[in-house]
Amino acid sequence: MNMIPGMTKLTHEDLLSLERYAGERSEFRQRVIAHKHIRNIRLGGHVSLLFEDRLTVQYQVQEMLRIERIFEAAGIQDELDAYNPLIPDGSNLKATMLFEFTDPEVRAQRLAQLGGIEHRVYAEVAGHARVLAFADEDLDRSDAGKTSAVHFLRLEFSMQAIAALRDGAALAIGIEDPRLPERIELNQDQRQALLADFG
Numbered sequence: 183m184n185m186i187p188g189m190t191k192l193t194h195e196d197l198l199s200l201e202r203y204a205g206e207r208s209e210f211r212q213r214v215i216a217h218k219h220i221r222n223i224r225l226g227g228h229v230s231l232l233f234e235d236r237l238t239v240q241y242q243v244q245e246m247l248r249i250e251r252i253f254e255a256a257g258i259q260d261e262l263d264a265y266n267p268l269i270p271d272g273s274n275l276k277a278t279m280l281f282e283f284t285d286p287e288v289r290a291q292r293l294a295q296l297g298g299i300e301h302r303v304y305a306e307v308a309g310h311a312r313v314l315a316f317a318d319e320d321l322d323r324s325d326a327g328k329t330s331a332v333h334f335l336r337l338e339f340s341m342q343a344i345a346a347l348r349d350g351a352a353l354a355i356g357i358e359d360p361r362l363p364e365r366i367e368l369n370q371d372q373r374q375a376l377l378a379d380f381g
Contacts, residue, residue, distance in 0.1 A: 297327035
């Protein structure tokens with residue numbers, strides 16, 4: 183059986199101490215911002231998908247440790263356990279989905295109309311069937327027709343689709359729902375960035 187190598191999960195040894203992180207945070211943050219820029223896919227005017235990887239997750243963990251002043255091994259492990267599932271496993275892409283409405287009243291109104299839409303996000307490799315996202319596997323974030331402003335998605339690909347991507351096939355991301363139909367074909371830089379997630 184062919185196994186696809188995934189990104190290795192983070193361990194204590196991958197993290198900087200609070201003191202060292204304080205000294206290196208500004209430079210590290212600038213690096214992560216640039217890294218995230220190419221991995222942030224906009225779907226229309228109000229939805230973005232930030233495709234997570236080992237670097238984005240390390241930044242999130244380091245920031246949580248800094249904010250909460252966590253330095254004990256058990257607390258560090260709790261953060262690793264919470265965020266490591268966002269690192270791709272080799273056959274998938276993982277993303278944080280954000281609904282962005284600047285007006286709080288508009289945001290509440292729109293989220294109340296979009297329950298379950300997170301399950302209608304898809305990826306499509308040219309020549310292959312669409313794959314729908316697995317959403318919020320840790321906790322359901324839609325309730326009684328209303329959705330949350332943040333979701334965590336996993337898009338699972340066949341080995342054939344991954345091979346096609348490596349051979350140059352186009353990759354599109356979209357929402358298959360009449361309430362918010364969106365679709366974007368990734369440009370070459372975006373496609374290459376996400377291709378790295380398959381190991």
